[in-house]
Ligand SMILES: Nc1ncnc2c1ncn2[C@@H]1O[C@H](COP(=O)(O)OP(=O)(O)OP(=O)(O)O)[C@@H](O)[C@H]1O
């Protein structure tokens with residue numbers, strides 16, 4: 234298998250006349266955490282959404298170039314979007330569990346995919362909750378409404394819901410921005426745990442978070458990818474002046 238799971242080639246995205254992503258080239262390595270940083274409005278979320286075609290939901294969006302996922306160009310019209318979004322799932326800023334029981338949140342995806350056997354579904358519930366560190370706390374409360382959980386537990390549950398459909402890549406768009414500092418550190422630990430089995434791409438405004446959790450970091454600015462490199466290099470000896478100014482807090 235190639236080292237890279239996603240390869241972005243000369244990728245451009247337009248919202249109508251607005252050129253939001255400009256000539257991007259980058260590769261995401263398997264079983265790593267990649268951080269995307271940069272000031273507000275620079276295109277981080279737009280790029281993340283391009284990885285599972287969530288921008289398709291926005292009228293007037295057009296792209297040029299390619300994004301290869303395991304070698305297949307996922308920008309093509311012929312791509313099976315249901316399968317793509319199963320393989321590449323997304324977690325958002327605010328946890329968004331369904332207003333259902335904890336169990337039903339996890340079994341939702343597998344049921345949609347046709348799994349009917351209750352013993353298999355129960356196994357998926359246990360396995361998914363274990364992977365996000367919720368099993369011990371919740372195993373006796375699986376019928377409880379997910380909305381009754383704390384923000385951190387809701388975010389973990391959303392990650393578990395995504396793992397239940399066996400993704401390869403987990404996209405996270407500022408997943409800790411609604412959490413307190415302690416919960417944030419615990420979700421960061423979870424990201425490090427997840428990369429053993431999955432590939433994680435995380436957008437963050439929190440530079441310390443990018444430095445703590447990621448293997449590689451990309452700095453975006455006004456729709457361009459200014460620099461993409463090993464995280465330590467980005468934070469200690471970046472090649473570009475813009476990167477240095479951003480990571481040292483001179484702007485943004
Ligand atoms: N649905 C949309 N229609 C038109 N323009 C959009 C749309 N979504 C985003 N944009 C524009 O595209 C650019 C990139 O936005 P994006 O949300 O990707 O930035 P971001 O880096 O995630 O910002 P933030 O850090 O504030 O979340 C911005 O100029 C934004 O105004």
Ligand SMILES: [Mg+2]
Nearest residue numbers: 277278279436
């Ligand atoms: Mg954003």
